[in-house]
Amino acid sequence: xxxxxxxxxxxxxxxxxxxxxxxxxxxxxxxxxxxxxxxxxxxxxxxxxxxxxxxxxxxxxxxxxxxxxxxxxxxxxxxxxxxxxxxxxxxxxxxxxxxxxxxxxxxxxxxxxxxxxxxxxxxxxxxxxxxxxxxxxxxxxxxxxxxxxxxxxxxxxxxxxxxxxxxxxxxx
Numbered sequence: 001x002x003x004x005x006x007x008x009x010x011x012x013x014x015x016x017x018x019x020x021x022x023x024x025x026x027x028x029x030x031x032x033x034x035x036x037x038x039x040x041x042x043x044x045x046x047x048x049x050x051x052x053x054x055x056x057x058x059x060x061x062x063x064x065x066x067x068x069x070x071x072x073x074x075x076x077x078x079x080x081x082x083x084x085x086x087x088x089x090x091x092x093x094x095x096x097x098x099x100x101x102x103x104x105x106x107x108x109x110x111x112x113x114x115x116x117x118x119x120x121x122x123x124x125x126x127x128x129x130x131x132x133x134x135x136x137x138x139x140x141x142x143x144x145x146x147x148x149x150x151x152x153x154x155x156x157x158x159x160x161x162x163x164x165x166x167x168x169x170x171x172x
Contacts, residue, residue: 018137103128
């Protein structure tokens with residue numbers, strides 16, 4: 001491929017950013033399924049903010065390729081719902097490069113079928129967005145799949161990420 005010197009520099013700069021690993025301020029933990037070992041992850045909003053910083057707010061987009069309800073089970077005794085939803089999301093950069101990945105959302109024992117579907121759809125899409133973005137590099141979450149890195153970075157204590165701008169909502 002014939003690239004101009006300027007384009008090659010831009011690509012190299014972007015690749016250097018994406019090769020960096022997530023700092024501890026982007027990483028969270030939660031209990032694993034069934035009280036198992038803690039899971040290390042990055043919250044969706046933090047990864048989206050990072051993608052905006054790296055690619056620019058208008059330098060990337062996401063689109064839902066598929067969204068499927070895998071199951072809706074009603075427990076006749078408790079009248080509660082268990083729901084599972086899967087999604088495939090495509091992340092496309094301004095230059096046309098893209099990655100797709102799958103995400104999943106589930107909720108058990110919900111009083112409301114509608115609320116369960118709503119939560120599961122959003123969870124599945126957010127999960128798929130994060131998984132697709134990680135394909136672009138360590139900075140967007142791929143480093144969390146390196147278990148030794150994840151174990152070390154969670155030991156570092158830092159204050160939470162704060163926004164550069166503060167907006168106040170007036171209450172009447």
